[in-house]
Amino acid sequence: MGTPSPFRLSALAHGGGCGCKLAPSVLQRLLADQPPAGPFARLLVGAETGDDAAVWRLDDKSCVIATTDFFMPIVDDPFDFGRIAAANAISDVYAMGGKPIMALAILGMPIDKIPAETVREILNGGAAICAEAGIPVAGGHSIDSPEPIYGLAVIGVCALADLRRNCDARPGDALILTKGLGVGIYSAAFKKGALTSDAYAEMIASTTQLNRIGADLAREPDVHAITDVTGFGLLGHGLEMARGSKARLEIRADDLPLLTHARNLAQQGFVTGASERNWASYGAEVALPDDFPTWRRQILTDPQTSGGLLVACAPGRAASLLQTICDAGYQAARIIGTVEAGPPEIRVRT
Numbered sequence: 001m002g003t004p005s006p007f008r009l010s011a012l013a014h015g016g017g018c019g020c021k022l023a024p025s026v027l028q029r030l031l032a033d034q035p036p037a038g039p040f041a042r043l044l045v046g047a048e049t050g051d052d053a054a055v056w057r058l059d060d061k062s063c064v065i066a067t068t069d070f071f072m073p074i075v076d077d078p079f080d081f082g083r084i085a086a087a088n089a090i091s092d093v094y095a096m097g098g099k100p101i102m103a104l105a106i107l108g109m110p111i112d113k114i115p116a117e118t119v120r121e122i123l124n125g126g127a128a129i130c131a132e133a134g135i136p137v138a139g140g141h142s143i144d145s146p147e148p149i150y151g152l153a154v155i156g157v158c159a160l161a162d163l164r165r166n167c168d169a170r171p172g173d174a175l176i177l178t179k180g181l182g183v184g185i186y187s188a189a190f191k192k193g194a195l196t197s198d199a200y201a202e203m204i205a206s207t208t209q210l211n212r213i214g215a216d217l218a219r220e221p222d223v224h225a226i227t228d229v230t231g232f233g234l235l236g237h238g239l240e241m242a243r244g245s246k247a248r249l250e251i252r253a254d255d256l257p258l259l260t261h262a263r264n265l266a267q268q269g270f271v272t273g274a275s276e277r278n279w280a281s282y283g284a285e286v287a288l289p290d291d292f293p294t295w296r297r298q299i300l301t302d303p304q305t306s307g308g309l310l311v312a313c314a315p316g317r318a319a320s321l322l323q324t325i326c327d328a329g330y331q332a333a334r335i336i337g338t339v340e341a342g343p344p345e346i347r348v349r350t
Contacts, residue, residue, distance in 0.1 A: 176311040248340045271295075
């Protein structure tokens, strides 16, 4: 389950991974009175729709994508922590249809509690994922902080024609999810010492897999909208797509891909506090089937760290695009629902 350590890295933080994100309702309150970005004609994507990254038009054919993401440890192995955090940060560029070109490290460490060699391993893990993505870690910034924090600011580029936002889904579109759900459930079990070695390996494989398929999908005209599923869970990021697109999402719970042990662990009560905060924030906008069990709803609100992509595409291309995604190494990918005309909400069906 990772390299042995004299202490549990995850024990130094009150939360871990994308479960550290502020609840959607809290974030909305904090941003409610912020001034708009202003009349910047070249700012193509700002904070208005809760998209994955900011986008600035360079010229008539190209744009630059900028994002940042960082969090506290979700695992104890420092190299794995660095890899997960880096893959999660780079994902935002892929979700916009872009190609990452460089990264800057964001590092906060309690230097009186963590040995220098452990911090180096975190940085090495991040650098290894950046090398896999073909980009340098070109610099960064570090501080002494009470809890360990690591992540990246990432810059990418994209052809304007390939830019994909979360707010362009169309009624009739099919929805594809590229990775299995359950990372937050696995992390809850891990913190309580209840995650088996094979489940840990599955979690690491999922969270360190780059979402580079997003850049490939964005070149497909029949792919209309993309977002990645992270701390707000499938329902939270699905609602961002629904609100931005002014449409309703229909999710088929029986078709959702899950990590192998997610169902059993959720039934045993291994869920994060962030899952409940998520539901409290947006549950009023979600219609669940009668007698839908709590553990099943908790999978839908489970915070995903370096989760998969939620893709809205023309229904006639869904099967072939799914095959393309699977052939690219995302074996868990499934068609999970549709986009419908209606108010911006989510209806879950079995």
